[in-house]
Amino acid sequence: MSKLLARNMSHDPILPSATGIALARIELVAPETRQAVANCKEDQHYHCDPYKPYRNSDGSCNNLHNPGWGTSFSCFTRLLPPAYADGLSAPRISVTGSSLPNPRVLSAVLHRDLNYPATYTHMTMQYGQFFSHDVAFTPSSRTKDGKMIQCCPPSPNNHPQCYPILVPKEDPFYSGYNEYCLNFVRTAMCPQCKLGPREQMNQITSYIDGSMVYGSMENETRSLWTRTGPAGRMHISMAANGGELLPHSPEPDSDQCSKPSENMYCFKAGDKRVNQHPALTALHVVFLRQHNKIVNELKAINPHWDGERLYQEARRINVAQIQMVTYGEWLPIIIGPDAMKFLKLYVLPYGYTDYDPYTNPNVINEFAGAAFRFGHSLVNSVFAEILDDGKPSGYRLRENFFTPFGFYHGQLDAVIRGLVSQASQNRDPFISQDMKNHLYRPKDSPYGLDLPAFNIQRGRDHGLSGYTDYLKFCFDEKIYDWAQLDQYMPTSQRTKFQNLYKSVHDVDLFSAGLAEYPLPGAAVGPTFTCIIGIQMYNLKFGDRFWFEHRDQAGTFSPDQLQEIRKTTFAQILCANSDKLSFIQKNVFRGESKRNPVVPCNTLTAPDLRAWRDSNYPGAEIPNNYHP
Numbered sequence: 001m002s003k004l005l006a007r008n009m010s011h012d013p014i015l016p017s018a019t020g021i022a023l024a025r026i027e028l029v030a031p032e033t034r035q036a037v038a039n040c041k042e043d044q045h046y047h048c049d050p051y052k053p054y055r056n057s058d059g060s061c062n063n064l065h066n067p068g069w070g071t072s073f074s075c076f077t078r079l080l081p082p083a084y085a086d087g088l089s090a091p092r093i094s095v096t097g098s099s100l101p102n103p104r105v106l107s108a109v110l111h112r113d114l115n116y117p118a119t120y121t122h123m124t125m126q127y128g129q130f131f132s133h134d135v136a137f138t139p140s141s142r143t144k145d146g147k148m149i150q151c152c153p154p155s156p157n158n159h160p161q162c163y164p165i166l167v168p169k170e171d172p173f174y175s176g177y178n179e180y181c182l183n184f185v186r187t188a189m190c191p192q193c194k195l196g197p198r199e200q201m202n203q204i205t206s207y208i209d210g211s212m213v214y215g216s217m218e219n220e221t222r223s224l225w226t227r228t229g230p231a232g233r234m235h236i237s238m239a240a241n242g243g244e245l246l247p248h249s250p251e252p253d254s255d256q257c258s259k260p261s262e263n264m265y266c267f268k269a270g271d272k273r274v275n276q277h278p279a280l281t282a283l284h285v286v287f288l289r290q291h292n293k294i295v296n297e298l299k300a301i302n303p304h305w306d307g308e309r310l311y312q313e314a315r316r317i318n319v320a321q322i323q324m325v326t327y328g329e330w331l332p333i334i335i336g337p338d339a340m341k342f343l344k345l346y347v348l349p350y351g352y353t354d355y356d357p358y359t360n361p362n363v364i365n366e367f368a369g370a371a372f373r374f375g376h377s378l379v380n381s382v383f384a385e386i387l388d389d390g391k392p393s394g395y396r397l398r399e400n401f402f403t404p405f406g407f408y409h410g411q412l413d414a415v416i417r418g419l420v421s422q423a424s425q426n427r428d429p430f431i432s433q434d435m436k437n438h439l440y441r442p443k444d445s446p447y448g449l450d451l452p453a454f455n456i457q458r459g460r461d462h463g464l465s466g467y468t469d470y471l472k473f474c475f476d477e478k479i480y481d482w483a484q485l486d487q488y489m490p491t492s493q494r495t496k497f498q499n500l501y502k503s504v505h506d507v508d509l510f511s512a513g514l515a516e517y518p519l520p521g522a523a524v525g526p527t528f529t530c531i532i533g534i535q536m537y538n539l540k541f542g543d544r545f546w547f548e549h550r551d552q553a554g555t556f557s558p559d560q561l562q563e564i565r566k567t568t569f570a571q572i573l574c575a576n577s578d579k580l581s582f583i584q585k586n587v588f589r590g591e592s593k594r595n596p597v598v599p600c601n602t603l604t605a606p607d608l609r610a611w612r613d614s615n616y617p618g619a620e621i622p623n624n625y626h627p
């Protein structure tokens with residue numbers, strides 16, 4: 001069976017039925033492992049209102065039997081038990097008992113910067129990162145008084161949570177700058193209710209609930225919108241051209257982003273990573289504007305609604321649209337049609353889906369720690385921009401970490417046009433220099449950090465098993481010999497692993513997953529499809545507020561649901577740019593005959609008259625709910 005699961009050397013497509021067999025195995029295994037991990041919040045006491053049609057900011061009470069599931073600050077679950085060196089906490093080592101290969105060496109050999117453009121656009125990369133910031137944020141350990149930990153230079157006196165990446169003397173890049181240590185701090189331990197191996201924590205809600213827009217904690221959410229003022233709307237700041245932007249960072253003097261010179265402010269959003277680089281910030285601006293646009297429309301349709309009602313209803317619609325874009329347009333490109341079908345992840349053309357209260361929506365450690373980081377190989381070093389007059393422009397990523405200041409001067413449209421026009425890098429083992437040698441490069445430095453090396457070290461920090469264990473988990477394939485990997489990846493890749501690792505069972509999941517042949521019509525290969533597929537299944541069927549689910553407190557009326565299904569990301573981008581006038585219909589795919597560029601005003605948006613109160617009395621708001 002397994003022979004059918006990966007493409008062979010002649011790139012024969014995998015039979016769809018074989019993918020089905022592999023995925024059937026996923027369903028057999030996943031539920032028991034998913035539920036095997038104790039959720040440390042299970043014992044906490046929650047008061048849940050089963051009739052409340054809106055989500056709690058921290059994700060609590062989504063699952064009424066397990067109200068802590070999916071909440072911010074809960075522990076990741078796992079597909080496989082952790083593979084710590086000491087069984088409890090120490091990072092994974094080789095099955096031979098010696099150390100694993102140095103992550104910087106692996107990064108230098110396996111993840112070189114080679115330019116292979118993909119068939120999907122750079123927006124596919126950017127939406128992927130934006131979406132990942134809705135579901136996972138792993139906090140690093142801090143000192144007792146909340147300070148960042150310094151692990152370089154390495155010393156026995158360093159903090160116990162230090163796990164620095166030591167750069168070999170002969171490193172072709174860093175040696176030129178006399179840099180021999182990258183500051184890697186272990187992920188904070190998740191406080192658990194039961195004794196057992198170390199677990200990691202997710203700082204944000206795992207649900208696809210727009211938490212990167214709205215926040216993952218009640219007080220944070222409250223600080224981002226206004227009940228009075230223009231009621232129900234998100235707080236904003238203003239660009240020189242009058243366009244709405246995100247509000248200013250609340251701590252400009254200490255956020256390590258604002259004020260490179262006086263009066264230059266970084267932004268605040270529901271997710272703290274908002275200022276990481278301009279293309280990410282752009283999507284935050286788009287969905288902030290979308291919220292406020294929905295509020296304006298709802299206010300015109302239901303003038304009697306107060307700020308709370310306007311905010312909650314707009315949030316519910318905005319989140320439904322994010323779910324629609326994610327599963328309707330984006331995910332099929334990533335995991336391909338077979339997995340989409342098999343796992344019932346396609347958005348239905350009409351009708352409802354069913355919520356499953358036994359499905360745990362928590363983020364899986366293997367997903368956040370390895371599989372979903374596939375997106376790092378999609379990133380270009382130069383981000384294209386297209387100016388208002390159609391002229392191409394662009395910027396180097398390495399010079400633009402934490403510099404969102406162009407938005408005050410109307411940069412938004414140029415960034416969006418660039419993202420939908422430029423090709424992504426292919427999903428392959430290769431990673432751009434700007435992510436590899438220049439990550440987070442400060443203005444006054446010629447170099448930065450190495451993200452693939454961090455990803456590899458993070459997997460070991462989290463005790464993720466070696467790649468071969470996931471071949472067993474996903475496809476029931478027991479690996480005895482290096483040559484067996486040739487079913488999953490080119491021999492040239494397998495040989496590299498063989499030269500670097502002492503045992504085939506040592507190979508790190510992140511690197512091997514990036515090396516796999518893609519599944520037919522997918523960006524990623526079988527193993528990442530397995531892990532991402534399970535996660536996306538759990539996030540859909542384990543979410544009581546999923547926009548298509550029937551018979552729940554927050555269920556949309558049939559008419560409302562059909563309106564949500566008209567959502568396209570192209571329309572959202574058009575409507576929330578400054579003055580974009582043309583765009584291709586599916587922004588994740590390049591322009592083609594089948595995906596033509598069309599005028600923005602020909603794209604349909606949900607008609608919010610389906611939310612007129614008098615049309616559907618009580619349909620979406622149970623009478624017994626009084627906020």
Ligand code: HEM
Pocket residue numbers: 125126127128129132136137138139276277367368369372373374375376378379397451454455458
């Ligand atoms: C310019 C683009 C990007 C940059 C600069 C970036 C940077 C980073 C950094 C610095 C980390 C933390 C690494 C660690 O210490 O372990 C991270 C984590 C992560 N990244 Fe990216 N990333 C980018 C794009 C993407 C994309 C396109 C995806 C997915 C499609 C993605 C998915 C993830 C995930 C899932 C994590 C783990 C999140 C967590 O649990 O905290 N990233 N990224």
Ligand SMILES: [Ca+2]
Pocket residue numbers: 134135204205206207208209210211212
């Ligand atoms: Ca979330």
